[in-house]
Amino acid sequence: MLSISQLPSFSLNKSLRSPCSSSLSLFSSFFPRVSRLVRASSGISNLTLCSSTPERIPRVNNAGLKLDETVDAVKGKIRLDSWISSRVNGVSRARVQSSIRLGLVSVNGQIVDKVSHNVKSGDEVNCTISELQPLKAEPEDIQLDIVYEDEHLLVVNKPAHMVVHPAPGNPTGTLVNGILHHCALPSVAYSNQEDDSDEETLSDDEEMTSSSSLAASVRPGIVHRLDKGTSGLLVVAKDEYSHAQLAEQFKLHTIERVYVSLTTGVPSPSQGRIDVPIGRDSNNRIRMAAIPGSLCRGKARHAASRYKVIETLAGGGSALVEWRLETGRTHQIRAHAKYIGVPLLGDEVYGGTKSMALSLLQKRVSRSDQEQIIELISRMDRPCLHAIVLGFKHPCTGETVKFSCPPPSDLAEIVGLLRRSGREKEKVTQFTAL
Structure with a gap:
């Protein structure tokens, strides 16, 4: 069921660690309403977080770690890999799954190599954690930001x-x-x-x-x-x-994740919460879809997103929108944006096509900018979506840390043009009316 409820005003962040200071001037010029919040950084160096930590968490292999336990009372179905993961500390779920598939786990004396095997109350589970698997990729000298x-x-x-x-x-x-x-x-x-x-x-x-x-x-x-x-x-x-x-x-969904996007059209209402399950699109395997009411039938999984319009652009042809995720489903923002009728600009898979964008924008921008708008839209080869804020509790120190990084130049350029052109169009309209 769609739930778009009015929310109290929320901004991108109150206190962000933003080491990307070299990009802030570009960010500020195109995203003034957002950038003043990004600049409200704690100012702590991005290299000093653990420098004064008196205690280090040791790196442990955990190979050979054994678990011999009886499953307590459980409600409903619980997967074997999930149950084991809940009983061992510091071991990734993927490694638990590897242990199961390698035949190192038995239930009631029988080896079980299926990670999705459901355990029930009273089951005797014996598990030996496997050795760490070798990394399966080639190192490459790629510049990382x-x-x-x-x-x-x-x-x-x-x-x-x-x-x-x-x-x-x-x-x-x-x-x-x-x-x-x-x-x-x-x-x-x-x-x-x-x-x-x-x-x-x-x-x-x-x-x-x-x-x-x-x-x-x-x-x-x-x-x-x-x-x-x-x-x-x-x-x-x-x-x-x-x-x-x-x-x-x-x-546990305690990670703070904030995204900014450009939409085709403007969400209505201007802020709200979308609570619609997301599942695989039956007509297109690479695409997800918001499927109302399908959660109980197992066709989709719970997904909830909060959004807020930061700025309306080009006379309503587009909007700069902030998204906060309560869950982390595949293509969640893209599917939810499509569901409420404002697919992300440049998202050809979810309906934010170039033709749709141009049909909305051409009549709303000044004539002098129409050619440049067409050029920018035609060059746009990705959904206009950027993960701007990430906050979590540091696993070493327990300190809550937040990071931010300005959107890249392609997104900033089109926002700047849509903002400027929309204002020019408004001025021309006002002048004509006189």
Whole structure:
């Protein structure tokens, strides 16, 4: 069921760590209402977070760790991998799944190699945690925009068009390839297992953990993902403990994630909450869809997004919109934006086509800018979506940290033009009316 409720006013952030100061002048000129909040940074250096920490979390292999327990009373169905993950600390769910598939887990004395096996009250579960699997990607010398780094994690500003991890059709040039080189990790071949999900937390549920036992090796340290066309902030864990701790935060939805986008048209009302399940589109396997009322039938999963219009552009032809995620489903913002009738500008998969954008904008911009608008729209080869804020509890210190990074130049350029042209059109209209 669609729920778009009026919300109290909320801004991008109150206190952000924003080490991308070199980009703030460009950001400020195109996003003045947002940038003053981004500039309200704590001012703490992005290299000093753990410098005074008296205690370090040791890096533990955990290979050979044993679990022998009886399943207590459980309500409903619970997967074997989920139950084991809830009983062991500091071990990623992907590694638990690897242990299951390698035959290192038994239930009531019988080996079970299916991660989705449902356990019930009274089951006797015996598990031995497997050795860490070798990394399955080649290190590549790829320039990374690292916003923050310490010995436990790093935060990266992913550019648009960069794939997060190797997959069929994208074996090289990914964020993972660059991270392996940056962290000086070993070079081995990667798994060629197909993976459909694109923008979810890797710890959330079975859709993200359904590939082979080597899947986690393809994504060393990757806790969540962004679409290929989406730019912005990602956190990457350097060790298993940090990965497990961050994955738990994503699972509990305590990670703060804020995105900005350009929409075709303006959302109405100007702020609200969209609570509509998201599932695979039955007519297009690579596309997700908001499917009202389908949650109980298992066709989709709970998804909730909050949005707020930051600025109306080009006389209502477009809007700069802030999104805050309560869940992390594949293509969540893109599917929810389409559902409320304002697909993201440049999102050809979800209806934000160039022809639709031009039909909305051409009549609303000044004649002198129409040619440039057409050129910019025709060059737009990705959804106008940027992950601008990322906040979480640091797995080492327990400190709540927040990072921000300005949108890239392609998004800033089109916002600037739409803003200026819309104002010029308004002036001409007012003059004509006189």
